[in-house]
Amino acid sequence: xxxxxQTPSHQVTQMGQEVILRCVxxxxxxxxxxxxxxxxxxxxxxxxxxxNEISEKSEIFDDQFSVxxxxxxxxxxxxxxxxxxxxxxxxxxxxTSGNTEAFFGQGTRLTVV
Amino acid sequence: AxxxxxxxxxxxxxxxxxVLLRCNYSSSVPxxxxxxxxxxxxxxxxxxxxxxxxxxxxxxxxxxxEFKKSETSFHLTKPSAHMSDAAEYFCAVSDQGGGYxxxxxxxxTKLQVIP
Numbered sequence: 001x002x003x004x005x006q007t008p009s010h011q012v013t014q015m016g017q018e019v020i021l022r023c024v025x026x027x028x029x030x031x032x033x034x035x036x037x038x039x040x041x042x043x044x045x046x047x048x049x050x051x052n053e054i055s056e057k058s059e060i061f062d063d064q065f066s067v068x069x070x071x072x073x074x075x076x077x078x079x080x081x082x083x084x085x086x087x088x089x090x091x092x093x094x095x096t097s098g099n100t101e102a103f104f105g106q107g108t109r110l111t112v113v
Numbered sequence: 114a115x116x117x118x119x120x121x122x123x124x125x126x127x128x129x130x131x132v133l134l135r136c137n138y139s140s141s142v143p144x145x146x147x148x149x150x151x152x153x154x155x156x157x158x159x160x161x162x163x164x165x166x167x168x169x170x171x172x173x174x175x176x177x178x179e180f181k182k183s184e185t186s187f188h189l190t191k192p193s194a195h196m197s198d199a200a201e202y203f204c205a206v207s208d209q210g211g212g213y214x215x216x217x218x219x220x221x222t223k224l225q226v227i228p
Contacts, residue, residue: 042218042221043218048215050213055213095213104157104159
């Protein structure tokens with residue numbers, strides 16, 4: 001069964017460093033999403049991406065964040081200068097017309113120290 | 114704008130007892146509704162979803178939920194709790210159709226099952 005794959009499963013980075021979280025969406029999907037879950041809190045929408053551009057972003061998604069689909073298979077989330085409060089689980093999701101749901105990856109746990 | 118309210122951040126039930134997790138939604142358009150389960154330090158697993166048609170939907174692990182439009186509710190139930198059901202449960206909503214499926218999550222309910 002096709003699935004969304006995220007790597008790495010856990011990343012530790014120093015405050016101020018840049019980090020790139022990687023996702024491989026399901027191959028025929030056209031819509032891509034990033035969500036964030038701070039420990040003990042709810043899952044929050046960050047950004048959606050369609051047709052090679054951001055279609056919607058939340059107020060959390062400020063200038064330190066960027067997304068990219070560098071090739072036909074990967075979808076990345078870059079955090080330019082990480083802060084302690086960026087520590088969270090980051091979920092990638094993808095979907096397409098004809099589906100009734102977005103499919104979520106297993107998440108990348110980012111720890112900023 | 115869509116939103117989801119989950120009543121009770123923590124629910125405790127005895128093993129074998131009924132599980133009832135409450136969810137109310139707000140949506141200006143007909144919604145898709147979901148329940149996800151998250152075990153500690155793991156990802157999100159889809160339990161069940163309502164899209165259209167039958168309002169009582171069955172999911173994995175013996176869970177079911179009923180869409181009640183008049184009450185804007187989508188409560189999750191299971192007749193008999195099992196120890197393995199201990200987890201956090203998230204109710205979620207998205208718009209119907211068009212392929213764009215941005216999901217809005219509730220704040221979650223942690224289910225504790227007491228032996």
